[in-house]
Amino acid sequence: MKGTLALCLSALALACGGSIAAAVVSLPGPILLACGILGLIAAAGLAYSLIHIAADVQTMTQTLRTDRPILDSLRSPALKPLAGAVRECLDKTLQPLQNARREIQELSLQLQLLRRRKSGIEAILNSIHDAVLVCDDQDRLILANPAAEKILGFESEKAALKPLKEHLADNPLADMIIRARSSKVRHVRHELSLNRSGSTAWFDCLLSSVLDDSGQVISVVAVLHDITREKEISQAKNDFVSHVSHELKTPLASINAYAEMLVDGEAQDEAAIRQFCEIIQGQAQRLNRLIEDILNISRIESGLMKVNRQNLSLALIIRDAVEMMQSYAQEKNITLAAPAPILCDQVYADRDMMMQVVVNLLSNAVKYTPTGGSVSVQFDMNDVDGTITVSVTDTGIGIPEQDMDKLFGKFFRVEANKNFAKGTGLGLNLVRQIVETVHNGRVFVRSKQGQGSTFGFVLPITSPKTASIA
Amino acid sequence: MADRKALVVDDEFHIVQVVAIKLKNNGFDVLTADNGAAAYTLAVQHKPDIIVTDYQMPALTGLELIEKLRADEKTAAIPVIMLTARGFAIEDQQKQKLNIAACLSKPFSPREVLQTVEEVLKQTVHA
Structure with a gap:
């Protein structure tokens, strides 16, 4: 019987090679057993196979009735071969399932990873200031980040998969992208100017063609970097x-x-x-x-300027600067007046630099005042807030309102006044650098076009010691 | 024999002076102006034989001065030599349109100015 059982199990193993489960059933004798084996072989691929074990498996049927785990019963020495066969059958049957489950888990992980990468890339694209556009091989827009929408003035959702020229009409970028796609050049760089709210913005435009394995362009990526400031x-x-x-x-x-x-x-x-x-x-x-x-x-x-700070009287510096500028003022018949110097040190500053500041302010005042006008210097000490203010007031041509905040900028010259006098646009910038950067003061200007200007600066008062007149 | 009259225009006093001295020493009667507007007035009043002018000047630039001279029949034919300091060349088209006889760039040589003035006057006489 045991030999028959072994045969039966072997056949069962063969029969169940590709099926998903096995069951146990009773058969009366060797013929029927053989029929059963044949039946099992014939039924290969069916979901269930039937095996009968009579006396030898009584223990097992009892176990089944008492709901004990089937494998426990199969551990009895007499059933070991059967248990092995069943185990083998189950293993073979479940293997594809386990493989499939592992593949699903792997795919799920990959999907999560891809989703994370996609949202990461989207976050990067959405956060950068450069405009990024991607077009397909039909010159249709397939991706645009918010910067692109803002710079180029379209909504990417509405523009998606529509011809680029519909959304970039009159914009040379469309032609650049189409040329890049048709020429199959991997990378090409252009300078692009766009009119935005009345002013011209400049972009460095890098176009990259994405090629498939056969060398065909499948998309063009355009990145626009704003170079207006540069x-x-x-x-x-x-x-x-x-x-x-x-x-x-x-x-x-x-x-x-x-x-x-x-x-x-x-x-x-x-x-x-x-x-x-x-x-x-x-x-x-x-x-x-x-x-x-x-x-x-x-x-x-x-930061390489050598600064020789000392206690000094700004009033004396003003006196010396006025003396220096008198001949220039007289050439233009301009009255140049300054208050009597106060005999005390007012500031802790670099003498040569402060001299340059006052001379520059006076020189500008005389330069931009028509013949016969006047220039005067005032200074006020404010003991309450501990500052000294020096102002140079002229009866000159004044400054247009729109230029007031640019006056101390490097190289800036008032367009309307360019023809009145020559200059480099460096003088007032140097004044600001000396007063604000070197001496922690501040510069100011008040002006009305055609009615004259007052330029000046404020410095903190330090060390009020008596000074001697040089 | 100051029978030739030149007008020298520049807002740089020393430039006007050096050109004026060079021309005076070589037989010219010289008028001077430090801006384009004053130069135009002098040109209308005195009808100089030639004008040597700076490009960038207050009141009227050199080009604006020439445009004004060309638009006025009393001064339209006066030959003009332009001094430029910016290192740019005035376009040939503009030069022809405004009938600018010659352009010299700063720093210039007074010798070269005199030579150019003489050549231009010679061409004007023969024209």
């Missing part, structure tokens, strides 16, 4: 170089011309020779001042 800085630098070269060339032209006149004997007497030499000397000094201005701004900005 353009403005570059323009300011160009303007600066242009202004500076002009300012350098003017005294250089005089030096060159008068030197040539001396060589050519065009100075007809000793007085003329002396005059020419003095002009050359004066123009060389002017050239030096200009170079010093440029270098000083550069030194202050880079």
